[in-house]
Amino acid sequence: MGGHSCCYKQKLRKGLWSPEEDEKLIKHITKYGHGCWSSVPKLAGLQRCGKSCRLRWINYLRPDLKRGTFSQQEEELIIELHAVLGNRWSKIAAHLPGRTDNEIKNLWNSCIKKKLKQRGIDPSTHQPVADSAVASSEKNSGASSDPRVPVAANAEAGGLLEQLTPSAAEESITSRPGKEVFSDQFLVGHEAAASSGRSSLGFFPFGLAAADCVVQSHLLWPSHDLAMSAAAVSASIFSTSVAAPTPPPACLDGASIGSWYEADCFAGGRRSVVEESRGGGGGGMFPWSDLPTSDKDIQAQLGGEGEGEELKWLEYLHGALPPPLQPAQTAPFGAGTQFAASCLSNWQQSQQFLLEQQQIQAPEIYGKDFHHQIWNPNLSKPQI
DNA sequence: AAGAGTTGCAACCGCAGGAAA
DNA sequence: CTTTCCTGCGGTTGCAACTCT
Known part of the structure; x- marks a missing residue:
C-alpha cells in the first residue's frame, strides 16, 4: 500500500513537464477523457505515472483554470x-x-x-x-x-x-x-x-x-x-447554479472572451470543476465528464478509430478544426454538454486569437511562460 | 556584475479510503 | 473477509526567478 506501484515498473520521467508531454496529455484527455488514470500514460504515450498525469491535468492543463493572481x-x-x-x-x-x-x-x-x-x-x-x-x-x-x-x-x-x-x-x-x-x-x-x-x-x-x-x-x-x-x-456563491449559461457572443475579441469566460462561463452557473470532476455526475458541463470513463470505452474508441484517424491536434489547437466532440456524442447529454463544447470551442478561439495577435511562435515561448500565456485568456501581451 | 538570500510555485511523496477482485 | 488496485488529499521538497547587498 501507499507509494506509486506504477512508478516502480519502469523508469518513468519525473520533474517538469515538457510542452510535448503536455500536448500528448491534453490531446488524449480531450479526445478520450481520462478514464483510469493509471492507464492514461500508456494510452497517451507518456513516460509518466498516472498520478503525475492526473496532477498535471488537474493543476495545470485543465482549460477552465483561471490562473493569474488571486483577487x-x-x-x-x-x-x-x-x-x-x-x-x-x-x-x-x-x-x-x-x-x-x-x-x-x-x-x-x-x-x-x-x-x-x-x-x-x-x-x-x-x-x-x-x-x-x-x-x-x-x-x-x-x-x-x-x-x-x-x-x-x-x-x-x-x-x-x-x-x-x-x-x-x-x-x-x-x-x-x-x-x-x-x-x-x-x-x-x-x-x-x-x-x-x-x-x-x-x-x-x-x-x-x-x-x-x-x-x-x-x-x-x-x-x-x-x-x-x-x-x-x-x-x-458564484459557483451556484442558474439555468444553462449563455455562450459568449461570437463577435467577442480575445480579451473579451477572457472576461466573459470568467464573468459568465464561471459565474453563470456550475459547480466547481473540482466537484464536477470528482464524480459529481449529472451536469456533464465539461467535455471530459461526458467522455468515456472506462478503459474499455477508451480502448474501444482507440481501436475503432485507429491511429490513422488521429486528430490533427495542432490544427485543432489553432482553431482550424472544430473541437473533437461529434454532434452525435454531445446530443444525448443536453444543453450542458453542448455548452461545454461551446466553452471549449471559445477557449480554443481565444487561444488562436492570442497566438495570432501576438505573433508568437510556440517554440519561442514554450515552458512556463508559454503555459502562462496560453492558459490565461486575460493576458493581453506576452510575458516573456 | 555577482553572489547570497528569499519567494513562488510545480511537482513529488506518503497516506487513507473506497472499490473491485 | 482479505487483498490489491486506484484515486484523492495534504504535506513537503526542489528549483527557477526574483530581490537584495
Missing part, C-alpha cells in the same frame, strides 16, 4: 473558508471555481499566512496572536476533537449555527466538530442551489437572506468592512 475577494474568501474548514484545501478550492487546491495551498503558505501574521492574527487559529497561546493550549488539551479544527472556527461556526439552525448547532457542539456541520451544510447549500437552478444572488447557505450571509461573513472576518464581506460572500 482581494478571493483571498478574503480563502481566509474565511480556512477558518471554517481548516487545511482542507480541496474543500476550499471547491468554492473557488478555476482555482486548484494546490494553488490555494501555495497561496496560503506563501502569502496569506504572512499577511495574517502582519495583521496580528494567528493563521492557524484565526485569532489575535495574544489569544493564540490560550487557544493552542485548549487545543492541546483536547478541546477540539479534530486536531485540524481551529478553535476559533469551532466557536464561530457553532455560534453561527446556534443562530441559524439550533438543532444543527446542538449537534455540532455535542457530537461533531462544528465545522463539519457548517461545511456540510454549506456544501449541501451549494448542491441544492446547483440543482434548483435558482439565481446565485437569490440563494444562500442555510436559506439565509443575503444580508444575513454578509453578517456571517463579517463575524468570521471581523476586521474587514461589510462591503468586503458582501463581495466575499458573493464570490463564495
Whole structure:
C-alpha cells in the first residue's frame, strides 16, 4: 500500500513537464477523457505515472483554470473558508471555481499566512496572536476533537449555527466538530442551489437572506468592512447554479472572451470543476465528464478509430478544426454538454486569437511562460 | 556584475479510503 | 473477509526567478 506501484515498473520521467508531454496529455484527455488514470500514460504515450498525469491535468492543463493572481475577494474568501474548514484545501478550492487546491495551498503558505501574521492574527487559529497561546493550549488539551479544527472556527461556526439552525448547532457542539456541520451544510447549500437552478444572488447557505450571509461573513472576518464581506460572500456563491449559461457572443475579441469566460462561463452557473470532476455526475458541463470513463470505452474508441484517424491536434489547437466532440456524442447529454463544447470551442478561439495577435511562435515561448500565456485568456501581451 | 538570500510555485511523496477482485 | 488496485488529499521538497547587498 501507499507509494506509486506504477512508478516502480519502469523508469518513468519525473520533474517538469515538457510542452510535448503536455500536448500528448491534453490531446488524449480531450479526445478520450481520462478514464483510469493509471492507464492514461500508456494510452497517451507518456513516460509518466498516472498520478503525475492526473496532477498535471488537474493543476495545470485543465482549460477552465483561471490562473493569474488571486483577487482581494478571493483571498478574503480563502481566509474565511480556512477558518471554517481548516487545511482542507480541496474543500476550499471547491468554492473557488478555476482555482486548484494546490494553488490555494501555495497561496496560503506563501502569502496569506504572512499577511495574517502582519495583521496580528494567528493563521492557524484565526485569532489575535495574544489569544493564540490560550487557544493552542485548549487545543492541546483536547478541546477540539479534530486536531485540524481551529478553535476559533469551532466557536464561530457553532455560534453561527446556534443562530441559524439550533438543532444543527446542538449537534455540532455535542457530537461533531462544528465545522463539519457548517461545511456540510454549506456544501449541501451549494448542491441544492446547483440543482434548483435558482439565481446565485437569490440563494444562500442555510436559506439565509443575503444580508444575513454578509453578517456571517463579517463575524468570521471581523476586521474587514461589510462591503468586503458582501463581495466575499458573493464570490463564495458564484459557483451556484442558474439555468444553462449563455455562450459568449461570437463577435467577442480575445480579451473579451477572457472576461466573459470568467464573468459568465464561471459565474453563470456550475459547480466547481473540482466537484464536477470528482464524480459529481449529472451536469456533464465539461467535455471530459461526458467522455468515456472506462478503459474499455477508451480502448474501444482507440481501436475503432485507429491511429490513422488521429486528430490533427495542432490544427485543432489553432482553431482550424472544430473541437473533437461529434454532434452525435454531445446530443444525448443536453444543453450542458453542448455548452461545454461551446466553452471549449471559445477557449480554443481565444487561444488562436492570442497566438495570432501576438505573433508568437510556440517554440519561442514554450515552458512556463508559454503555459502562462496560453492558459490565461486575460493576458493581453506576452510575458516573456 | 555577482553572489547570497528569499519567494513562488510545480511537482513529488506518503497516506487513507473506497472499490473491485 | 482479505487483498490489491486506484484515486484523492495534504504535506513537503526542489528549483527557477526574483530581490537584495
